[in-house]
Amino acid sequence: MKSTFTTILLVIFTVFAQAQTSTKNTVSGFVKDNFGKPIQGATVSIQSVTTLSDVDGYYKVIAAHLSSDALLQITALGYVSEQRSLNGKYTQDFQLKESQNAIQEVSVFGRTENEQRLAEIKRSGFNVSVIDLNKYANEAANLTQVLKRATGVTIREDGGLGSNFVFRINGLDAKIYIDGVPMENFGSSMSLNNIPVNLIDRVEIYKGVVPAFLGSDALGGAVNIITKRRARPFLDLSYSLGSFNTHQAALVGTFTNPKNNLSFRLNAFYNHSDNSYKMYTEEKYGVVLEETVDNKFVPVSEVKRFNDAYTSAMGQFEVGFRDVSWADQFYVGLTYSQNHKQNQLGASINAVNGGAWSESNYLMPTLNYKKSNFIVDRLFADIFTSYSYDTRHVRDTALYNYDWSTNWISNQIGSKPNDPVHNKFNLSNYLARVNLNYDFDEERKQSLNFNYNFNNNHQKAYDMIANYDQSGLPSNLGRHIFGLSWQNQWFDKRLSNVLAFKYYRLDASKDVDERKFDGDNNLISGDIAHHQNAWNFYSMSIASRYRITKDGGWKFSYEKAYNLPTMIGLFGDGQNTVSNWDLKPERSDNFNTGFYYNTFINEDNFLNVDVTGFYRLAGDYINTRVVTQDGGDYFQYYNIPGVKLYGFEAEVKYGFKDLVAITLNGSYDKAIDNKKYTDDSNQQVSLNYGYQVPNRPWVYGNMDVSLIQNDWFQKGSRVQLSYLSQYTHWFYLTEAHLGSLESKNHIPSQNIHSAVLSYSWDRNKYNVSFEARNLTDERAYDNFRLQKPGRAFYLKLRLSLM
Template sequence: MQAKQLFLTGFFLHISLLLCAQKIETFNLSGYVKDSFGKPIAGATISIQELDLGTTSDVDGSYQFLKLKQAHFSVRVSSVGFHSDTRKINLATNTNTFLDFQLRRDEKSLDEVSVVGKTLNQRKVQEIKQSGYAVNVIDLNTQVDKVADLNQLLRRSPGVTIREDGGMGSDFSFKINGLDAKIFIDAVPMENYGSSMTLNNIPVNLVDRIEVYKGVVPAYLPTDVLGGAVNIITKRRNKQFFDFSYGYGSFNTHQASLIANMRDAKTGLMVKADAFFNHSDNNYMMYSNPKYGINLDGYFKSFVDEETGIVQNQLVKVDKARRFHDAYTSGMGKLEAGFENVKWADRLLFGLGYSENNKQIQMGSNIKSVYGGRWSENKFLTPSIQYRKNGLFLPDLYVDIFASYGDSRTDVRDTAKYIYYWSGIPQSNGTFKDEAYDQIVNKSYIAKTDFSYNLNKEKSQVINLSYNLSTNQQKNFDLMKTEEYREINSRPKRLNKHLINLAWQGQWLDEKLSSVVFFKYYGMDNSYTADERKYDSEGNLIEGDVVKYDNYKDYKSGGLTLRYLLKKDIGIKTSIEKSYKLPSVEQLYGNVVYVLPNIDLKPEEANNVNLGVFYNGYFQDKHFINLDVTTFLRNTNNYIQMVSAGNYYRYSNLDGARLYGIEFDAKYGYKDLFRINVNGSYDKAIVTKLQTDESIDPAASILHKQLPNRPYLYGNVDISIGKNDWLGMGTRIELTYMNQYTHKFYMSWENLASQSTKLYIPNQDVHSAILSYSWKHNKYGISMEARNFTDERLYDNFGLQKAGRAFYTKLRMSIF
């Protein structure tokens, strides 16, 4: 393990030194274009008339001119909706010159914004903002100095709940408004990248922004979930770019990330490399808390019974214990090569990714099941190809095609011969445990096509057709069983999903009204082999056979989104959809690590309704106020929930549930000096149908009762104070305070136990702070973070405790 850490750290440093050691024979001009509030302005035009040169700012507002000749000239920056700015400059030889621009908003021109000349990405963003989707956008270019992973940032978004079993690398569930949500990376399902590429692994430096859709999802994100979807947009620059970061903190936590991008402007040839490395011992302290039913079993103590004289063993409980078998290590490397912005393609990329992780498993589904020798290891390889072209065959036809293959191999082993409790000392009852060795082989295929056609020259009427095929074939091998057993029970379990989405997006009434009408077709094809043989006590076959099952089911749905602008800065949104959530491979077939199979699991279905109002106000180019309020209703059948099953979990259906609630997100900012963000969510989940095997006794019935073991009231407060150029030109120092609150909730049905014996997760009020400092115009950065500095006891699933107080620091270097 140490050898891997040293190798990866050395690799990162070697690349850094090579790039830094290149002799600069000419000089460069670069910088950022931002608004008065410090937000990047993408697509701004930067021109040097004396040299007849021009470029546009990137997604993060950055621009660059390379290999310029020495000269006196003027740099002009302009962007629709902002006042232009021109500055004179005198470049010195053999130096890099930084020149940042901060443009003032031009309220008069905001009504004349045109999409002419904008990049495809910018047009996508504008389409999203002008649509009726309930969506939040998180800009990660302001978060690059934080040690946090994407889990910690996303869970601060209204309506989002992320429940983890422990520290880094732990299993987690992700929901939006209480329902399962799909996660995409650049519009490709995240599971396509392997188990190392998860929300609690991806560093913030690899990502530009995150789009969080609630309920209804755009057509170019083909998905079959009810809660919504998250689209993670990774960093992609049309220039030379290099970014490296390294963080270290509590529990021997290491996090490193690397992005390198090279592009030749003449030929369009582009090479991009991404890599990250994570490690944590996760050896934080656990505490007993009898008030909430949390008791740590420490060890067995032997004593002689005074009455019988017989030696007895007593299980002794301890007040606290340190996790001792929970280390996690993961790494990922991805290389892409191809062409961008050439005549015959906007993008043609060939990619190859490899990831690997090693995870020690400390617990099962609760604190009573403690492991001392159980671990899993995964290796994942995926080649891919992507082609994009705007104006293929027809001037107004846009095509996006993506295909990939994934080969995943997971070994799950338990080599401990003894029983373990929280003392970490092996315990023996006179016998040895049998070694366990399971292997999971999963091969997956994804094919995704997206066609968009503009019906008029104004591009106000667009037809979109997308098709997505995903295939997963899973084999489970129990390597401790006989060959005959393995031959039958390791036969492939296959799940194919087909999703077709046809959408019509329109702008009406001088773009005051925006609408999207869509229709979806879902197809699910699954096959598996079941051993239904029965034997007598002597091993003779009584009845049954090994049977292969093949099933195909299809479903149809549709929906509508509307957005109407009452004024240019205030509007209302609504969206309606009948949707389906097809079971995943893990939910159907289990994963031998912690989830048991349930092949009888049915798809969820729901009628989704969202209604919201939004306001975006700017005053004197100094103050901004953003306010979003959304209400939602989800009437679901066959609601899929995770339930505890001994030391494991199992997914099961609840016949009917109604989820409803309200959420708000309010932001205020003064220039680039002060920002405050407050959001809150309230979502209830009520049982609407009796279970088929449930008693009608009103006292024992769960009808009309709140679903247990799920948070329903939660919120966040973020306050930032910062100052530019305080410690010198090109510097910024910022202090951020963060608070996260989750109201208490019951772990079991509220009416099925006495008040004194009900177990519940207590109120949780988490306080964190980050101090960051950047210099050389954001080329270098350092941050220090105190996470949960009041040492709050944190729990998510079934009383499993997460880490307490922790401290982290991070260094970042960006070269472009």
């Protein structure tokens, strides 16, 4: 299999390398601004032949009988035009300066597709951040590391690579999408903490109100991950290795036949880590690791995780047509992924697993169709459907329990070894998504959007050892979400509004075996009981933005939102999370308001300031807790009847030419138990009323400082040094009023420092980077004192062809 994969890579590399061969009839290069950001849509002309730069600022002009002294001209809206003689140089890069006469929305935002997308969304009033992942392409990071730096985002992880996590925006649950498709439809191998950054173009983070086109049922917001799509031949290969025997590889390739516009896309990645980082006893935080000596538990100061390896792989191939008369894009695809995950811990450090693991095999065919001017002018259609099948095994083959020194703990004389565990889960999922957008005019001052999402999950769980014949009972979760929104712009586009309505329908069912048998397996009593729940909800939202000056404006949004329970929340995962059939949908009234200011102080300096406040009243707030079942600790989702959330966030960005880039952000995010009485009689006041909800960060922030130097060692090279800092203030692990900071019921403050040094040459074709995470080896904790990795080092090699 490895030799076949290597052969395929060599063939792909050869084809792309040949495609890059320069001739004297071809001129190519990059168009960027004074701050090093690509300019998309720049017009490049030579000898009456014209082309446009793409999302990377890359252009390629092919002209017959090209003169060596031909005149090359570059023009871009919002920038000063430039022209130069070819002088026999067939590789020409341009760096355009801002036009002082350009209007604000062009001069500030009119650059890359990512920034154009940001401008369009901000004009509509949504509270949104857009992260350009291309600037992180040389980091040995996955998507989790990048998203943690975003304002208002918290990601609570159980451990290292591949671990479980809880993702929230401003303290509320948020949904994650990949190209508008819910990420949960891609299987357990596609997760935030194992998707390489090289596969991603940009990430859109919606806070509070979510656009109707996503069909989201989230309260806190949504993340839409946009994968790399290129019309031109493109290939990006990367490989990184680092601490804890970590290896990560990624491949992204696109090719379109210019004769018939037949197009191919290929995405793939591979991840592995032993996650064998050290853990430490910290008694002042209630973290005590133990080993057995003479059948007695004694503390041990430090240990290594020994049963926590993780391996995942994904391959996605799509074939279709683009830019043809009947479709902008039409692709048929197939995605296959698999993972193998050892399970060192459950929900706490108290129980150490020595032989627990799970594995998954996932297959999903897809069909995607996009067309502008669909049936009528200015109607855009985006249709997606998929069917997936996932087979998952959860096993524990250890006959004995273990301690932190890898010693198995002998049972008492006469007792039996542990029973082996092997549960099998068959999960099928069908998804249909239709998104229609109609613009009433060419300037898109008035638009109407309709979105429909149908998602059905069907699962059967089998006990492969103890009770196979009586297992395999189904559980099912289906949801319908309709969205209709109207976007409008008034007063010379100074005022923008989006008014949206949504309908949610959730159907959940399960079969439970309530039969009892005698020793001869004869039925004594009971039957297979069928349970089902159904919910219907309606909601509305409004998002407004008013541009006060050419550089700044005000934004406001409100939404009556709902968050529907997930398969794991209702039925558990068979490993670390137990079911809660009584889990209810979460609901909230979300208010968001803030100001933004974006300006170029002069042609060499820019400043971006964004400040937002929020207030939310949530009912049946979904939180996680630790419960003990069958002698082990497990996570469980549960409802808090009422929670009031409020806070603010701020972000400041500064840039000086393509030399210095600084980002500083911070968030204050309070959640107060707002359910006053324990029951409807209003007699007994709840003990938790008016106190902060435990086990959640409430003050956190990030700093990112980058120093850049171009053409230092050779023409077309780039050196970048980045310093990163992430701060999380201490927070209570249990109810604040039932203990104090000195009582150990808290997770400590932590400040994680990291650094990345990268070097690129031959105009970003060859790249190497070195990364050091958690430089000070800070003791970092997250969910229920589960320690995260300490100091780690990574080396990454990357090849980018276009």
